[in-house]
Amino acid sequence: xxxxxxxxxxxxxxxxxxxxxxxxxxxxxxxxxxxxxxxxxxxxxxxxxxxxxxxxxxxxxxxxxxxxxxxxxxxxxxxxxxxxxxxxxxxxxxxxxxxxxxxxxxxxxxxxxxxxxxxxxxxxxxxxxxxxxxxxxxxxxxxxxxxxxxxxxxxxxxxxxxxxxxxxxxxxxxxxxxxxxxxxxxxxxxxxxxxxxxxxxxxxxxxxxxxxxxxxxxxxxxxxxxxxxxxxxxxxxxxxxxxxxxxxxxxxxxxxxxxxxxxxxxxxxxxxxxxxxxxxxxxxxxxxxxxxxxxxxxxxxxxxxxxxxxxxxxxxxxxxxxxxxxxxxxxxxxxxxxxxxxxxxxxxxxxxxxxxxxxxxxxxxxxxxxxxxxxxxxx
Amino acid sequence: xxxxxxxxxxxxxxxxxxxxxxxxxxxxxxxxxxxxxxxxxxxxxxxxxxxxxxxxxxxxxxxxxxxxxxxxxxxxxxxxxxxxxxxxxxxxxxxxxxxxxxxxxxxxxxxxxxxxxxxxxxxxxxxxxxxxxxxxxxxxxxxxxxxxxxxxxxxxxxxxxxxxxxxxxxxxxxxxxxxxxxxxxxxxxxxxxxxxxxxxxxxxxxxxxxxxxxxxxxxxxxxxxxxxxxxxxxxxxxxxxxxxxxxxxxxxxxxxxxxxxxxxxxxxxxxxxxxxxxxxxxxxxxxxxxxxxxxxxxxxxxxxxxxxxxxxxxxxxxxxxxxxxxxxxxxxxxxxxxxxxxxxxxxxxxxxxxxxxxxxxxxxxxxxxxxxxxxxxxxxxxxxxxxxxxxxxxxxxxxxxxxxxxxxxxxxxxxxxxxxxxxxxxxxxxxxxxxxxxxxxxxxxxxxxxxxxxxxxxxxxxxxx
Numbered sequence: 001x002x003x004x005x006x007x008x009x010x011x012x013x014x015x016x017x018x019x020x021x022x023x024x025x026x027x028x029x030x031x032x033x034x035x036x037x038x039x040x041x042x043x044x045x046x047x048x049x050x051x052x053x054x055x056x057x058x059x060x061x062x063x064x065x066x067x068x069x070x071x072x073x074x075x076x077x078x079x080x081x082x083x084x085x086x087x088x089x090x091x092x093x094x095x096x097x098x099x100x101x102x103x104x105x106x107x108x109x110x111x112x113x114x115x116x117x118x119x120x121x122x123x124x125x126x127x128x129x130x131x132x133x134x135x136x137x138x139x140x141x142x143x144x145x146x147x148x149x150x151x152x153x154x155x156x157x158x159x160x161x162x163x164x165x166x167x168x169x170x171x172x173x174x175x176x177x178x179x180x181x182x183x184x185x186x187x188x189x190x191x192x193x194x195x196x197x198x199x200x201x202x203x204x205x206x207x208x209x210x211x212x213x214x215x216x217x218x219x220x221x222x223x224x225x226x227x228x229x230x231x232x233x234x235x236x237x238x239x240x241x242x243x244x245x246x247x248x249x250x251x252x253x254x255x256x257x258x259x260x261x262x263x264x265x266x267x268x269x270x271x272x273x274x275x276x277x278x279x280x281x282x283x284x285x286x287x288x289x290x291x292x293x294x295x296x297x298x299x300x301x302x303x304x305x306x307x308x309x310x311x312x313x314x315x316x317x318x319x320x321x322x323x324x325x326x327x328x329x330x331x332x333x334x335x336x337x338x339x340x341x342x343x344x345x346x347x348x349x350x351x352x353x354x355x356x357x358x359x360x361x362x363x364x365x366x367x368x369x370x371x372x373x374x375x376x377x378x379x
Numbered sequence: 380x381x382x383x384x385x386x387x388x389x390x391x392x393x394x395x396x397x398x399x400x401x402x403x404x405x406x407x408x409x410x411x412x413x414x415x416x417x418x419x420x421x422x423x424x425x426x427x428x429x430x431x432x433x434x435x436x437x438x439x440x441x442x443x444x445x446x447x448x449x450x451x452x453x454x455x456x457x458x459x460x461x462x463x464x465x466x467x468x469x470x471x472x473x474x475x476x477x478x479x480x481x482x483x484x485x486x487x488x489x490x491x492x493x494x495x496x497x498x499x500x501x502x503x504x505x506x507x508x509x510x511x512x513x514x515x516x517x518x519x520x521x522x523x524x525x526x527x528x529x530x531x532x533x534x535x536x537x538x539x540x541x542x543x544x545x546x547x548x549x550x551x552x553x554x555x556x557x558x559x560x561x562x563x564x565x566x567x568x569x570x571x572x573x574x575x576x577x578x579x580x581x582x583x584x585x586x587x588x589x590x591x592x593x594x595x596x597x598x599x600x601x602x603x604x605x606x607x608x609x610x611x612x613x614x615x616x617x618x619x620x621x622x623x624x625x626x627x628x629x630x631x632x633x634x635x636x637x638x639x640x641x642x643x644x645x646x647x648x649x650x651x652x653x654x655x656x657x658x659x660x661x662x663x664x665x666x667x668x669x670x671x672x673x674x675x676x677x678x679x680x681x682x683x684x685x686x687x688x689x690x691x692x693x694x695x696x697x698x699x700x701x702x703x704x705x706x707x708x709x710x711x712x713x714x715x716x717x718x719x720x721x722x723x724x725x726x727x728x729x730x731x732x733x734x735x736x737x738x739x740x741x742x743x744x745x746x747x748x749x750x751x752x753x754x755x756x757x758x759x760x761x762x763x764x765x766x767x768x769x770x771x772x773x774x775x776x777x778x779x780x781x782x783x784x785x786x787x788x789x790x791x792x793x794x795x796x797x798x799x800x801x802x803x804x805x806x807x808x809x810x811x812x813x814x815x816x817x818x819x820x821x822x823x824x825x826x827x828x829x830x831x832x833x834x835x836x837x838x839x840x841x842x843x844x
Binding site: 007008009010011012014015016018019020022023026053054055056059062063066067070073076077078079080081083087088089090091092093107151152153154241 | 384385386388389390392393394396397421422423424425562563565566569570572573585775776779780782783784785786787790809813816817820821824825826828829830831832833
């Protein structure tokens, strides 16, 4: 064959090479069982039988198997994100790429569910014998609005939180952090760039703000020694699949005067129990997603006791934003019991009574609060 | 199975290509036939039996007509019976529910039970294909196919099995029995296939998600948003359908077949008559050959022609789906075509080209409104939105989403015209052409695969319990 002909037929060779190589790799490459990015178990090869073929279960199983185990899956996801960014579809994966390498989850749907949750909390507070406090953490996109891409869906967290707070009634003491956060955001990083959570600095600001209302004297920033941990790739990073974004650094703020053994953290998920000495679960730092270093991530019930704190017992009903926050609050409360309503399905008033609690704090991010449908379990 | 899936691209296609080209020439139809059955049975293991039944019936009908060629009445009887069986199967599987509901609506006291049957994929396509064979055998324009494998391969040929083009037996009879695959044809096939794949994945799917956003936005979309949405749907349906036809034509070439062109830049038409010469050409040809001309076409005076057009367009609408909106859609075009025949065509010829383009595009886009909404209530609501029942501008959330689609809307508009094809033909330097071809193929494969994989990529935020 002449070289000229060979060149004009090259697309055939490229195409066949491509589909054959991927097919062969699919069968030859060792299979991973778990995807760290997607935090899910990957599909097994489907069971082959006449019955499963006739009801098409085998076929759909093979579809899932192929999509789970396609070679270089992350490479493809990344290429797709870069392509979509290039054609102007910033945010197509639910995450905006803003300036200064910020990744922002798109504004969450805040429909009726949010007001329904307000109703539950109001009802709870109206019946409660102990003071009820609440704060809602606005989204990173709202607070860092100057860093959003030019075209983005509107973030209305300020208005929504005002409306939410107004419907809680007089028995909930609500602390609105929006104004202070927006002011502070220019001078310090309150949220991670690759994750939706607030940073230790963000949580510390909220801790300082809540002190006046809840009646504690916040520990000053200079009392803390900040240990830095790098290479944190958060969930916004995984979702965006923009693999070339730089990682975040996590700061672990430790009270300089905290004595060895004075802080104990007990974690319980039903019958599963474990303890940490201190607020940080260092083993979580092995993973890309390092946010669970704070109080070991999501658990049903977590109790933090600090022998040096003055105030009594506080119950915190919360989502994961509280994990970075409670280590600060624990400087002032002897005992803090965190309940995660997604997993803790028992009555909170009974818990408060049993623990003889002095107060209850509801701490949620707006996005989670709008989607959460577990607050009905409060009573 | 659909072409734009990982399983087709990276399992079915390479395996079938390898086996096909290893097979000695005379057994290649058999290999292809088995591949067709696997392809069809992938999603519908039971309904493959229906297709096999259809193959056997029409194969037998062809043989019987051949034998009884001299006895005119016998042959006539067989073809009538065959057409009744074909349309009966199509009618039962596609229209039983619709007919039942319609009867119950018109005659409420009858109250017949409405049968729910799963629509066998591609039945509208393969029924029309088999009928093109038996009718042409009856007319003695094609030879009887004595080999059932060859006939089965024709009916079930996987490239065009589930979404066309509707290949007439006449057009591929020779290729079925004796075809010479070549590397040049294969290379052509790869290029056409990748063009189709890109149309489907990079344009149709994206336009589809814009259309979804607009519909989900409801009244918040405003008139402007509704127009953008229906334009996005206009692009979606074109790139989806023509992309699928391109993939079919490309795959056909890889296996040595040449199918007829199915789309010819329909959105650049200056009249609706022209649009229908450029849109789904194989379906138009089928109706012309087997309905319009047998009914007398335009040879029996204007009055009869108008009736014929009405019949053809009622059937064209009905063919697209078992729902009234499709019939309205068909009749809508039937009426426009009649008006054009009577006087408008002459006027449009004299008018500046822009007038014709705008006139055609508006009617085409409004036609897709009829085509999309099977629920006539929803149709009315959406049509209202187009004409300002809920204000003009979309809200900020929808507006920002629409803005992010603007570059691809422009790309879709350009890709609807022959501009790229014209520029491509202008490349005279061979090295540039080779470079462009290969670069474009690689880019298309990479980006399409990335988009396919990432549509299944769903990182979970919370995973415990």
